């Protein structure tokens with residue numbers, strides 16, 4: 311047993327089992343995200359879920375424009391890049407042409423809830439049989455931290471230097487609650503990745519949604535993940551997670567908003 | 579000497595020093611090195627031999643660079659099933 315700043319050397323590793331390692335569906339490429347960014351965790355979680363369900367050969371992901379634009383570098387499955395805001399429309403096309411494939415889209419709040427609002431609403435309204443992942447960090451991370459529709463009151467961004475003012479900028483858009491009201495959505499939940507337990511819950515929601523799609527379930531599964539942007543928020547990663555817990559989750563409450571329906575046997 | 583029931587191996591050259599794993603370790607066994615890696619980040623390391631193999635650090639690590647080991651459940655090797 312030797313302890314150094316390289317870590318502890320363990321000389322009885324052969325008596326242990328490897329219980330966690332990077333999934334094979336997640337490439338070895340170094341992630342381009344900022345230190346502590348939730349995008350990295352969420353990119354990995356969807357790949358972990360795909361691997362656990364053994365569907366890497368038949369899953370197709372659609373990457374957005376935003377910080378996660380390079381998601382296809384990390385996800386070792388078939389991927390398609392979409393124009394800004396259009397990931398759910400592209401995913402619709404893929405799923406309709408290849409209905410036996412498992413299709414998911416991955417989008418930020420600027421992508422899904424600003425420029426892509428029309429595509430988002432109409433994808434859900436058509437009840438497409440896809441999984442939509444919505445990473446809500448309340449800011450346009452990629453372009454330098456501008457205010458987004460989901461930014462909360464008082465938040466300082468590069469386009470709201472005095473904080474978001476409801477009179478001037480309007481109210482935070484709770485698109486997830488809108489989607490939950492629509493008949494085209496099957497499962498709507500709001501999760502986070504700010505702690506190990508939150509990560510476990512988010513993965514469960516992903517597994518549930520993918521299984522539902524594999525079983526031929528109808529309608530959109532929609533997972534919002536309320537996440538951080540340490541760079542845009544001008545915080546350290548740990549501060550950004552505390553901010554999420556102390557402020558943001560009070561507004562965007564976590565939990566299931568619409569429960570998954572039980573599948574009738576003739577649908578399977 | 580008592581053996582800890584878990585162990586982690588961090589790919590320190592890929593660590594970005596975000597410290598999320600350090601906060602998440604329920605045993606408070608991790609620390610940030612005063613050294614830096616090839617990319618100039620202070621990296622996290624297991625500083626105390628009290629790991630239980632809970633996987634919390636690995637789950638929160640954005641870079642997915644932590645391997646977690648846990649002591650085998652039972653020391654008694656299972657007898658191979660007879661094919662006779």
Ligand SMILES: Cc1ncc(C[n+]2csc(CCOP(=O)(O)OP(=O)(O)O)c2C)c(N)n1
Pocket residue numbers: 375376377378394417418419420421422425447449450451452453458539
């Ligand atoms: C048609 C079009 N308009 C504007 C842009 C500029 N642009 C790139 S990313 C982005 C916002 C991304 O924000 P978000 O979706 O919240 O993702 P994040 O970077 O925060 O993960 C914008 C406006 C663009 N690339 N294409």
Ligand code: SF4
Pocket residue numbers: 342343344347348349377447451452538539540541542
């Ligand atoms: S700018 Fe924000 S959202 Fe983009 S990678 Fe950095 S921390 Fe993540």
Ligand code: SF4
Pocket residue numbers: 346588592593594595596597598599600621622638639640641642643644
């Ligand atoms: S969570 Fe990962 S990247 Fe962050 S300090 Fe720990 S090992 Fe490094």
